[in-house]
Amino acid sequence: MNFLSLSFAVLMFILCILLYFIRSEKTVKYILLIAGYIFYSGFSLPALAVLIILSVFTWVSGYLISKKKSEKEKSRMILVKSVVIQLLVLLFFKYVRGDLMPVGLSFYLLMAISYLVDMYRGDIKDDTGLIDAMIFIGFFPMVVSGPVMKAKEFLPQLSSRRPLTKERLSYGIQLFALGAFEKLVIADRLSVAVNSVYKAPLAYSGGSLFFTSLAYTLQLFFDFSGYSNMAVATASILGFELTKNFDLPYIAKNPSDFWRRWHISLSSWLKEYVYIPLGGNRLGKGRTYLNLFLTMIVSGLWHGSTLNFFLWGALHGVGSVVHRFFVQTKKEGKHNISIPPFLSGILNFFFVSFLWIPFRAENLSDSWIIFKRIITLKPGVRYYYVYTWIFLLLLLVVEGYALLKNNGRDPFKPLSLEKMSGKVIFSIFLILTAVFAYFGSGAFIYAGF
């Protein structure tokens, strides 16, 4: 089952009716849990078993941590052992038996880890129930590809769920439609060009490869942003607020700005559960740079088991360290170089786009081939996919508008569907989505991580 299927629409319809009429908090929780497992069982039953076992394991570990809170060292040991076991499960599926990897494992394990750490830190209630923990880890709008919520942000919402209102429904439907547009009209259409070129990079000219790397830059963003918008919209209809995952990342002026706008929930998770525990910026300059670099390496390895992802993470780590060094030394008055925001934005965009090459290429050798052919402007088949131009232009228009009218922030505002104009514009948008949707592809890229 996925967000763009009829069975999902039926599930949501039934859920909305049930949640509208049922007021008992306990019953609502059972409904949410069952709905989540029905959704997830659509992928595979063994995967559902893994999800349930890991959820119960996490809750039991959390329970033990809370019981030993007075004995800090014991509680810490339980936390460490539990997280190690969770990581071993992830490593086993990611590096040993990738063919058996349950969908969404990389995402819900991060949430499970946050549950344990938050329990250890006392950020969530000691008496958090098993059902609450299971709903959190297997909450269906985010179980497949996030957003990666922290336990302390999600669990309180279970007891203060917002009721379904017209406004909430209207917002949810519109955000979901925007996500569907990003996925079906933009990302899947671009996948046509990206897949064919990355399958045989030796055939294409350097210019075509460069252009296709831009196509992938757009595809990845719209694919994941589309998914995230649908996830946030679904949760919103059900009365939950999930972390926003994207905020016009390609408008970012530098690497740190980029990570505040790209996959925000993961960046925030990494900052809180990796970067800060490593010492963050509290242990001196050199250690801060090392921590930044290591955090990016962890991010790369989380995405995939191949050297490509390691390289991607490492290069981003280098980018972040260089940027921090640049800012730090300027603060200390060691130089007075300043780059105009427009130029730094362009540089950052191309830096990020170039690093998506190893992220997408089949292996390190292909990444090298693509880099080399682009840099040497190697002749080959000339292929400039027209939709890349169109969607680049669309992105530029949205970003331009955001810069001028919304301080560089995502300008999405729901229409008022009470008004006739809102209804007409939204209907036209839906028709355009149906007309221009591409139905040849389908899988969400990040579901593969």
Place this chain on the structure above:
Amino acid sequence: MPDERAVYALEGYSFAKSDKRGYVNRDLPLEDTYYLVAGASHTEGLFLPVKDRYSDVLNTMLGGDDTLKVYNIGRSGNFFSVVTQHFDGILGEFPDARAIIIETDTLAYDTKAWRDSMIQAGYDGTETLDSKIAAMSQRERLVMDIKKYLPLVRVLHKQYLTKMDNTVEDDGIRVTDAYYGEFDEDYRKALDELMAFLRSKTDKQLIIIYHPAVSIEKDGSMKLLTNGCEDIFAGACEQNDIDFIDMSPYFEEGYENRHIVPYGFYNTTMGAGHTNKEAHRMMAEAIYEVLEK
């Protein structure tokens, strides 16, 4: 349908207008004698501006700026076997053709298919447009009219079908089972019979132009997707005084020296779908060479 206009944008982008006979040709007077090109969607030039089709490029090469020296009867779905099954009809309807050029994108037919290609379809009164419309129910006519006058509905319906099937609606690309088996004596005989049959029908020059599908390989090369019977096919043509043009060497040369892929457009993928402008130019040049001889 005659005198209809259409916009194609699934691959490439083009406007097309059919003439009085229902074929897509430019609005120019037809010469007294002309070259006739027949074939499926590649010949019809789906998704290509009319002037870029091989028939129209050839027309220009032959000096036909203001007249049609080449008349195109290509239609989606009119594969090689369909053309040969309607050979009598073609000869009857176009008696003034100087030569008949048949385009095909595959030679992958089995022995039986070659023999069946000789069975003439003849004229079927129920197959005409008027008869088909007359035979439609009220509902079918209503659906046809809605789709005709409200193209948006047609597009949405097509999208719905695509979503349901997850396959693109028939766009004229071959879907028959290709033959990649062994070629025995009977196979050669069947091919020879077919060519002799075509030759026996007319004294006009006959040209068969074959353009194989291609795929772009991981190592950067372009592979021609053939079934290996080109030599047998060429031999049968030669024996029966039929010119056979195999586009394979032209495509290979184009790829090796100029990085040209004969299939694919700027809004699809390279190496897939229909022949593009470059392929049509190469095909026109290849036919022109044969005509010059």
